Amino acid sequence: MAGAVDLSALKERAEAQRAAAQRPTRPAEGGQPAAPHGGAAVVDITEETFETEVLERSTRQLVVVDLWAEWCQPCKQLSPVLERMAASSGGRWVLAKVDVDANPRIAQAFRAQSIPMVVAIAAGQPVSAFNGVRSEQEIAAWLDDILTQVGGALTGAPADAETEAVDPRMEAAEDKLNAGDFDGALADYRAIVAAEPHNVEAASAARNLEFVLRAQAHDPSIVENAAPGDVDAQLAAADVLLLAQQPETAFDRIIDVVRRTAGDDRTRARTRLLELFELFDPAEPFVVAARRKLASALY
Structure with missing residues (x-):
């Protein structure tokens, strides 16, 4: 999933509003606010705090983003499990909670098609994601696999120092699209999604192209x-x-x-x-x- 989601717009928005932003924190036991960068296992995220609490933090620590909403019943099943696991993780990762109704641009950046959606961020980039409710055992296995893969990437380097590699498959599909080979481009995008179900860039490109081709096939009358x-x-x-x-x-x-x-x-x-x-x-x-x-x- 790395490189598939463009989070730069959220970073730019946060920078523009940094002077006025006040980082929200989740109250710890006893009613005291949790420290934003220290031992807090769970933090609430807004568009203004996304850069510091998610992108920058993810260069030092795995960040698991929980996209939820008050009206979402499955979210109410999943979020407490994630919060409990984060609290007992010993600082191996932090849970960043995003209310999608209050922060729609974050949901858009992740191309969230349904919630709950959980995205793991390391070194400033999404590395894996899942939708829907999962058991604690399934989530633990998912996290262990991610930490094994990205542990070495959490070096403390600024997120914007990361060089995003160009996916040659996406490049090839775009070349076909520009050449007018719409069917070939669509086949390429679908192949990428089949191989990587969480590649949101390819999924979005396929979805848009599918719509255009379908709409153009209709008689306007x-x-x-x-x-x-x-x-x-x-x-x-x-x-x-x-x-x-x-x-x-x-x-x-x-x-x-x-x-x-x-x-x-x-x-x-x-x-x-x-x-x-x-x-x-x-x-x-x-x-x-x-x-x-x-x-x-x-x-």
């Missing part, structure tokens, strides 16, 4: 001609609208399908909408608004 009860036609119309830079209209089209259908048709429409959300920054106002409309349509 379907926007006007799609029958209200034809789910496939309505989804195709939404693709055409989105490709034409009309995301709000495209999303509303699918949300209307969700409202009017049930069972497999509703699931298919909801799944497609969530896939389209992934093409955008989750903090985009039209994405936030569409998520609210979807929740209303479902419940």
Whole structure:
């Protein structure tokens, strides 16, 4: 996973706001704030503290980022396990907790498609990740494997001193894309994802290219001609609208399908909408608004 996620934007944002930022800390037992760089096993992260508490710290100590939200029930199962393990790790690693609702740009930087999402950071770079709830035994094995692999990389060098190697596979896929070989580029991106399921850069490239190819294959007249009860036609119309830079209209089209259908048709429409959300920054106002409309349509 190393090199697959671009965290530079978060670093730049933190630098711009450093003077005004106040590092939040998780209260320790007795109500006293935990020290931000000393023995604290768990720290709360914001966009302003991401650079110091995650990137810089990860040059000296493995940082495990827990992406969570208050409404996420699986998060409430996983987070206490991670917190307990961090507290008993003897300083081998630190848990950095990120509320994705309060810090959407961090979630975007990690291309979080679902939560809980847990990402291990070493020497300023993501090295491994998983989604969903795992047992304490599974997490311990995951951590042991990571620490065995990256222990030597935690040298104390500044994170921005790391030279990011160019992935020749991504380069080859991009060359095909620039040459107009869209099918070949997509096949390359998919092959990378198959070999490395957590390679978010390749996954994002594949997802975007899949959408463009699918949308371009539709007859644009379907926007006007799609029958209200034809789910496939309505989804195709939404693709055409989105490709034409009309995301709000495209999303509303699918949300209307969700409202009017049930069972497999509703699931298919909801799944497609969530896939389209992934093409955008989750903090985009039209994405936030569409998520609210979807929740209303479902419940």
